[in-house]
Amino acid sequence: MNSDHRLSTLRRRLAEEEIPAVVVTDIPNVIYLTGFDDVFDAMANAALLVTSEVARVYTDSRYETSVAAAAEGTSWALRVPKDAMYIALCEDVVAQGIDVIMLESSVPYGRFRFISEKFGGNVRVVDQLVEGLRQVKESREIVRIREAAAVTDRAFDHILDFITPGMTEASVGLELEVFMRTNGGHGIAFDPIVASGPNSAMPHAGVSDRRIEIGDFVKLDFGARYEGYCSDMTRTVVMGSASDRQREIHGAVLAANLAGIEACRAGRTGADIHETARAVLAEAGFGEYFGHGLGHGVGLEIHEQPSLSPRGRNAVPAGSVATIEPGVYIPGFGGVRIEDLVVVEDGGCTLLSHSPKELIEL
Ligand SMILES: [Mn+2]
Numbered sequence: 001m002n003s004d005h006r007l008s009t010l011r012r013r014l015a016e017e018e019i020p021a022v023v024v025t026d027i028p029n030v031i032y033l034t035g036f037d038d039v040f041d042a043m044a045n046a047a048l049l050v051t052s053e054v055a056r057v058y059t060d061s062r063y064e065t066s067v068a069a070a071a072e073g074t075s076w077a078l079r080v081p082k083d084a085m086y087i088a089l090c091e092d093v094v095a096q097g098i099d100v101i102m103l104e105s106s107v108p109y110g111r112f113r114f115i116s117e118k119f120g121g122n123v124r125v126v127d128q129l130v131e132g133l134r135q136v137k138e139s140r141e142i143v144r145i146r147e148a149a150a151v152t153d154r155a156f157d158h159i160l161d162f163i164t165p166g167m168t169e170a171s172v173g174l175e176l177e178v179f180m181r182t183n184g185g186h187g188i189a190f191d192p193i194v195a196s197g198p199n200s201a202m203p204h205a206g207v208s209d210r211r212i213e214i215g216d217f218v219k220l221d222f223g224a225r226y227e228g229y230c231s232d233m234t235r236t237v238v239m240g241s242a243s244d245r246q247r248e249i250h251g252a253v254l255a256a257n258l259a260g261i262e263a264c265r266a267g268r269t270g271a272d273i274h275e276t277a278r279a280v281l282a283e284a285g286f287g288e289y290f291g292h293g294l295g296h297g298v299g300l301e302i303h304e305q306p307s308l309s310p311r312g313r314n315a316v317p318a319g320s321v322a323t324i325e326p327g328v329y330i331p332g333f334g335g336v337r338i339e340d341l342v343v344v345e346d347g348g349c350t351l352l353s354h355s356p357k358e359l360i361e362l
Pocket residue numbers: 232233323325339
C-alpha cells in the first residue's frame with residue numbers, strides 16, 4: 001500500500017508543532033505510516049524515525065528480509081542495528097543535531113524512560129499524533145473493513161445452524177474462529193465472546209466451559225481480520241423459546257441500536273450519539289443496566305478513535321468507521337447487546353453489518 005501521503009501529513013504536523021523529529025513505536029501506527037501491512041505482527045520489534053528529511057524504519061534481523069522487500073520503491077529507508085534498536089535510533093537522532101523529539105502518548109513507561117535517557121534531549125509526548133490520522137479511513141481501508149464485516153456476517157449465519165443445547169461456550173467460540181479463518185478471513189480481530197445464561201450479563205465475558213441450556217440468552221461478539229483490518233459485531237439469540245422478559249430486553253436494546261444508527265452522522269460528538277441511544281434504554285427502564293460506551297472506532301485495531309461515549313467530546317469525522325453497540329446487562333439474569341459496524345458520513349451512516357437483528361430463537 002503506498003503511504004506517501006500519510007508521511008507528508010505527519011511531516012506537516014511536525015512542521016506545525018515546530019518539532020524536528022518524531023519517534024513512532026506503537027506497532028499499528030508503524031504499520032499505518034509505512035503501509036507495510038503484511039510484515040509486522042503485533043509483537044514486532046520496530047520503530048520509525050521521521051524528520052523533514054528522514055523516513056527510516058528500525059527493526060531487527062527477524063524482520064529484515066520482509067521489510068527490505070516492502071520498503072523497495074517507497075520513501076522508507078531501512079536500518080537494522082547490530083545492537084539494541086533504540087540505542088542506535090537515539091544515537092542517530094543525536095548525530096543529526098536534533099534536540100527535541102516527539103513520542104506517542106501510548107509509549108510504554110519503560111521505553112519512554114530508556115529513550116529519554118539515551119537521547120538526553122527534550123522529549124515531548126503527544127496525544128493522537130498518528131491515531132488522529134488513522135481515524136479517517138481511505139476508501140481502500142473501508143473496502144477491507146467491509147470485507148472483514150462480510151466474513152462476520154457469514155460466520156453468524158453459519159453459527160445459527162451449529163449451536164445446539166449442551167454445547168459449551170468454548171466450542172461455539174472455536175467454531176466461530178475456525179469458520180472466519182477458513183471462509184475468507186485472514187485471522188480474527190479478537191477472541192470471540194460466547195456468553196450464555198447468566199454469563200451474558202457480563203459485557204466482556206469471553207468463553208467458558210458452561211454448557212448452553214434451553215432458555216439461555218447466548219451473546220455472540222466476534223470479528224474477523226481482512227488484510228490487517230478488523231470487523232466487530234454482536235448478536236444475542238435465545239436458545240429455545242424466549243420469555244416475555246427476554247423479549248422486552250431484546251426489544252429495548254434493538255430500539256437503542258436503531259436510534260444510535262439514526263443519530264450517527266459526521267459533525268455530531270461521540271457523546272451526543274451515545275446519549276441518543278442511552279436515552280432510549282433509560283426510557284424503557286433499563287438505564288442503569290447500560291454501563292459502557294455506545295461504540296468505538298475500528299480499523300487496524302479493534303478499538304481506536306472515535307469514541308462514541310460520554311468521553312467523546314470531539315465531532316465524529318466523515319470517513320470514520322465505528323460500532324453502535326448498546327446493551328442491557330442484568331446481573332444474575334442475563335444480558336443482550338446488538339452491535340453493528342458503520343461508516344460515518346455527512347448526514348448519516350452506512351451499515352457494514354448485515355446480519356438479522358430481530359430476536360432469533362434457536
Ligand atoms: Mn465492539
